[in-house]
Structures are given as C-alpha cells and as structure tokens.
Amino acid sequence: MKSVTIQVFGRVQGVGFRYLTKMVADKLNIKGTVANLNDGSVFIEAEGENDHLNEFINAVKMSPSPSGHVEKTTITEQTLQNFTDFRVTY
Numbered sequence: 001m002k003s004v005t006i007q008v009f010g011r012v013q014g015v016g017f018r019y020l021t022k023m024v025a026d027k028l029n030i031k032g033t034v035a036n037l038n039d040g041s042v043f044i045e046a047e048g049e050n051d052h053l054n055e056f057i058n059a060v061k062m063s064p065s066p067s068g069h070v071e072k073t074t075i076t077e078q079t080l081q082n083f084t085d086f087r088v089t090y
Contacts (some may be wrong), residue, residue: 003032003047003080007059010071013044018088020064028052028059031083035090047080 008017018034021044027034030053032046046056063070 001049001080002050002053003045003055003078004057005047005078006044006057006074007074008042008044008070009040010063010074011067011069012063013040015065015067016063017042017068021050022086023062023089024056024059024064025086026030027058028056030056032081032084033083033087033089035088045063045078045081045083046086047083 001018013036018036021034025046030048031047032044032056034042034044044060046053057075059069061073
C-alpha cells in the first residue's frame with residue numbers, strides 16, 4: 001500500500017473533474033478524498049496498491065474529465081491515512 005497527495009493545476013474546476021476522479025478511484029479501489037482549492041486547483045489524497053495507485057495517478061494526469069485540462073501536477077508521498085472509501089469534499 002502507498003499513499004500520496006496530488007495537487008492538480010489547469011482547467012480542473014467546473015468541469016466535473018472531482019466526480020470523474022471519484023469514478024476512476026472507485027474502479028481502481030483507491031481510497032481518499034478530492035477537493036477544490038481556492039486557488040483553482042484540485043487537491044487529492046489517495047492510497048491503494050502500488051499498481052492501482054500508479055494507474056490512478058496516470059488517469060488524473062490525463063484528466064478524467066473530457067472538458068478538463070491538466071497543466072501540472074505535484075505528487076508527494078505521505079503516511080497511510082487508512083481511508084475507508086473515496087469521497088468528494090468541498
């Protein structure tokens with residue numbers, strides 16, 4: 001198991017990005033949260049098996065929303081938070 005935070009910059013708010021990110025997370029059995037930040041970026045905490053987490057990160061980088069556009073991501077490893085599901089927060 002691995003846990004990361006991801007901050008996503010670009011056109012990622014107002015395009016369904018958080019909800020489509022949740023769909024990808026649920027498909028890959030990723031646990032965590034996704035939230036909009038005041039600076040226009042999206043903040044994700046995600047944890048799961050290494051292969052699934054890497055697939056999730058790649059999907060986020062490509063933008064799960066067809067209307068979105070990811071310009072940049074920053075990824076930081078963190079200690080496991082033991083999330084029980086994946087939630088969209090505000």
